Amino acid sequence: MELVLATKNPGKIREMRKMLDLPGLTVLTHRDFDEWPELEETGETLEENAVIKAETVRDHFGLIALADDSGLLVDALDGRPGVHSSRYAGPQGDAELNMDRLLAELDGVPSPERSARFSCVIAIALPAGELQVTRAECEGSILTVREGSRGFGYDPVFCPKGFDCSMAELSLEEKNSISHRGKALRAARILLESML
Amino acid sequence: MELVLATKNPGKIREMRKMLDLPGLTVLTHRDFDEWPELEETGETLEENAVIKAETVRDHFGLIALADDSGLLVDALDGRPGVHSSRYAGPQGDAELNMDRLLAELDGVPSPERSARFSCVIAIALPAGELQVTRAECEGSILTVREGSRGFGYDPVFCPKGFDCSMAELSLEEKNSISHRGKALRAARILLESML
Numbered sequence: 056m057e058l059v060l061a062t063k064n065p066g067k068i069r070e071m072r073k074m075l076d077l078p079g080l081t082v083l084t085h086r087d088f089d090e091w092p093e094l095e096e097t098g099e100t101l102e103e104n105a106v107i108k109a110e111t112v113r114d115h116f117g118l119i120a121l122a123d124d125s126g127l128l129v130d131a132l133d134g135r136p137g138v139h140s141s142r143y144a145g146p147q148g149d150a151e152l153n154m155d156r157l158l159a160e161l162d163g164v165p166s167p168e169r170s171a172r173f174s175c176v177i178a179i180a181l182p183a184g185e186l187q188v189t190r191a192e193c194e195g196s197i198l199t200v201r202e203g204s205r206g207f208g209y210d211p212v213f214c215p216k217g218f219d220c221s222m223a224e225l226s227l228e229e230k231n232s233i234s235h236r237g238k239a240l241r242a243a244r245i246l247l248e249s250m251l
Numbered sequence: 252m253e254l255v256l257a258t259k260n261p262g263k264i265r266e267m268r269k270m271l272d273l274p275g276l277t278v279l280t281h282r283d284f285d286e287w288p289e290l291e292e293t294g295e296t297l298e299e300n301a302v303i304k305a306e307t308v309r310d311h312f313g314l315i316a317l318a319d320d321s322g323l324l325v326d327a328l329d330g331r332p333g334v335h336s337s338r339y340a341g342p343q344g345d346a347e348l349n350m351d352r353l354l355a356e357l358d359g360v361p362s363p364e365r366s367a368r369f370s371c372v373i374a375i376a377l378p379a380g381e382l383q384v385t386r387a388e389c390e391g392s393i394l395t396v397r398e399g400s401r402g403f404g405y406d407p408v409f410c411p412k413g414f415d416c417s418m419a420e421l422s423l424e425e426k427n428s429i430s431h432r433g434k435a436l437r438a439a440r441i442l443l444e445s446m447l
Contacts, residue, residue, distance in 0.1 A: 102298070102384075187438060188298075188384040242383060245445045246438055 056251055059083045061094060061112035061122035066207030067236070071121065074231055074240035079251045088116070101126055101138055102188060105178035113180035121179050121243060125236060127209050129157070129171040129197060131164050140209065154201060154212050161197055169197045173213065173222075175235035177243050187246055191238035195222075206230060252447055255279045257290060257308035257318035262403030263432070267317065270427055270436035275447040284312070297322055297334055298384060301374035309376035317375050317439060321432060323405045325353070325367040325393060327360050336405065350397060350408050357393055365393045369409065369418075371431035373439050383442055387434035391418075402426060 056079060060071050063085050075082055085091045092115040098104040101124040108122035126140040136143040136157070144152035161169060172192045179187040194216040201211035203223030210223035215233055222230060231237035252275060256267050259281050271278055281287045288311040294300040297320040304318035322336040332339040332353070340348035357365060368388045375383040390412040397407035399419030406418035411429055418426060427433035 184386075184388050185434065185438075186384075186386040188382075188386075190380075190382040190384075192380045238381065242381075242442055242445075246441060249438075249441045 056247075057081045057083055057118050058247065059087075059112050059116055059118050059120045060085075061108040061120045063091075064207070067123055069227065070231060070234075070236055071123070071240060073227055074237060074244055075121075075247065077244065077248055077251065080247060083118070094122075096124070098124075099138065101174060101176040102178075102190065104138065105176040106180070106186065106188060109178040109180040109186075113182060117182055119179065119181055121177065123175060123177050123236060123239075125173065125175040125208075127157075127171060127173055127213065129161070129169075131168050131170075132160060150208055154209060157197065157209065158199065158212060161199075166196070171195060171197050171213065173209075173235040175239045177236070177239040179243055179246065187243065189239045189242040191235050191242070193233060193235040193238070252443075253277045253279055253314050254443065255283075255308050255312055255314050255316045256281075257304040257316045259287075260403070263319055265423065266427055266430075266432055267319070267436060269423055270433060270440055271317075271443065273440065273444055273447060276443060279314070290318075292320070294320075295334065297370060297372040298374075298386065300334065301372040302376070302382065302384065305374040305376035305382075309378060313378055315375065315377055317373065319371060319373050319432060319435075321369065321371040321404075323353075323367060323369055323409065325357070325365075327364050327366075328356060346404050350405060353393065353405065354395065354408060357395075362392070367391060367393050367409065369405075369431040371435045373432070373435040375439055375442065383439065385435045385438040387431050387438070389429060389431040389434070 060068055068084055092111050094108045094111055096104045098107055104124035105122045109120045112120035126137045128134045128137050141148050144156045172194045174192045176190045195214050198212045198214050202221035203211050206223040211221050213222045256264055264280055288307050290304045290307055292300045294303055300320035301318045305316045308316035322333045324330045324333050337344050340352045368390045370388045372386045391410050394408045394410050398417035399407050402419040409418045
């Protein structure tokens with residue numbers, strides 16, 4: 056069975072490949088195709104964006120497609136950056152600038168008020184029209200400085216609940232075992248396994 | 252593990268109980284509680300309504316909740332009655348009046364143009380905040396008169412593709428094996444099984 060990952064984000068591809076390593080499942084990415092549809096993120100929610108991306112790739116290639124849309128929701132910022140996380144500091148989607156903006160906005164906010172959560176929505180679109188959507192979250196708090204160099208996105212400034220380090224200091228296995236995306240991908244894995 | 256069905260529809264409860272008969276899973280309904288939250292269907296899509304209902308019941312009781320929102324999409328009516336299927340002939344939600352309206356609107360429409368599909372969205376909301384949403388469809392066509400007395404809703408006027416009878420002439424097992432709700436519940440069953 057073939058599955059196309061509807062993302063060009065190398066960090067997401069790495070985590071997805073690790074979680075979807077199933078016998079009988081061939082995981083394809085944009086690198087396996089000569090052309091690739093434009094994936095719009097015009098939805099107002101993570102769910103809408105994940106479904107748009109999965110259905111666009113499913114419709115384009117006629118294959119099972121899996122897409123992710125994720126966001127960081129900071130309580131002190133009323134849930135921002137949320138669905139706009141990847142372009143928080145501008146349309147170029149620069150992770151460093153995004154973290155700069157976030158840390159600046161939280162400047163002076165004391166530790167107990169820096170609570171936040173990562174939210175991930177995984178959508179799987181099947182050629183027959185069926186759709187699976189899973190949302191999972193990872194609670195934590197925003198650090199005052201970057202720590203660690205693994206992961207991607209906001210990982211260096213996010214401390215998962217129960218840890219005293221950033222998400223970017225965890226190994227891929229550790230991150231997948233507790234992260235929003237890891238949890239959502241586990242449900243996807245179970246459903247794909249049942250289809251093999 | 253306990254799961255609450257976020258519906259008062261006896262037909263849906265019957266189909267859900269059948270599909271979710273898992274060792275270790277206790278399926279609860281509104282009859283198991285002294286009070287019950289008001290379940291609004293204010294969403295603009297089946298997905299939104301299913302999620303609203305599942306999250307309302309989850310938040311109210313602090314238990315895993317499963318909700319369904321389903322609709323009949325008729326091509327000759329540009330996808331109507333769709334998300335308004337259960338109240339097509341008025342807020343009282345009378346299935347007989349709904350079918351009367353549908354048959355009247357399709358009066359004179361020839362057989363090849365009576366194609367339609369049932370769509371079902373199942374949402375499972377977990378106390379920790381995770382959410383599973385599954386959409387599945389069942390293709391078919393609208394008959395010119397009612398046939399059969401099983402099932403519920405529009406079943407007597409819907410002929411599933413590949414059959415020459417109505418959905419209301421199928422046994423519960425046959426219906427669940429091909430129906431939109433049966434397909435969506437199978438994915439729910441697989442995910443719940445993995446949590447037991």
